[in-house]
Amino acid sequence: MTGRSKKYQDEPIDENELDETATSEQEDDTGTGEYTELKEKIAKLEQEAFDYRDKLMRKAAEFENYKKRTSEEFVRLIETANEDLLTTLLPVLDDIERFRKNYNPEIRTEDLNKGIEMIFDKLNLILKNFGLEEIESINKEFNPDFHDALMMMEKEDVASNTVVDQHEKGYKLKNKVIRHAKVVVSK
CATH class of the missing domain: 1.20.5 (Single alpha-helices involved in coiled-coils or other helix-helix interfaces)
Incomplete structure (x- = not known):
């Protein structure tokens, strides 16, 4: 055990x-x-x-x-952002500068007008290519989205609330209003 x-x-x-x-x-x-x-x-x-x-x-x-x-x-x-626009506008600036340097009061008015018209058209084309669009105002119904009313005036044979005169053009940039048109509206 x-x-x-x-x-x-x-x-x-x-x-x-x-x-x-x-x-x-x-x-x-x-x-x-x-x-x-x-x-x-x-x-x-x-x-x-x-x-x-x-x-x-x-x-x-x-x-x-x-x-x-x-x-x-x-x-x-x-x-x-504005570099492209400004670079494109430089030729217009050059044209205006050449005009100023070569301005002669004895130049015929029609030649002067033709030169100014060419510069204006060139500038307009550049701005349109960048998307700038003029707001059509005259004889259009007043629209506060596009117009600033400076005054109202009675005008016969024109419907009430119609733009009868424009003091300053309005512009849109790619469908965005960047400046309202300054207008006179009928009563």
Whole structure:
């Protein structure tokens, strides 16, 4: 006999107790395994969270750089927006300058008028090519979207609220009114 006491040797061994003891020992082993597994899972999730945070910070920095870059490009675009128009207008400026240098009061009026008309037509063509459009006003119904009424006057044989005179032309740039026509309207 081994070192067991006589009391325990004589008692029959209950198999249910053996199963419970074995199960509890297995649970201890499994508990340690679960603990290790959970610890590894937590470490993995913490690493994923760190990676996502790092990615988020990088994307936020990229977005800030993008905003700064587009803002600078927008400012540059605004500063140079009129460059094409002004470059195209330079020949008209040159024509006017040549006219001023070569102006001779003895020139016939019709030649002078012809030269001025050519410069005016050239300027009009350039402006139309850039989308500038004159607002037609005379004999049209007054429209506050296109006209500024300077005064009203009675005019026979003209319907009420009709533009009868224009003091200053109005213009649209690509369908946007950039200057209202200054007009006189019939009562």
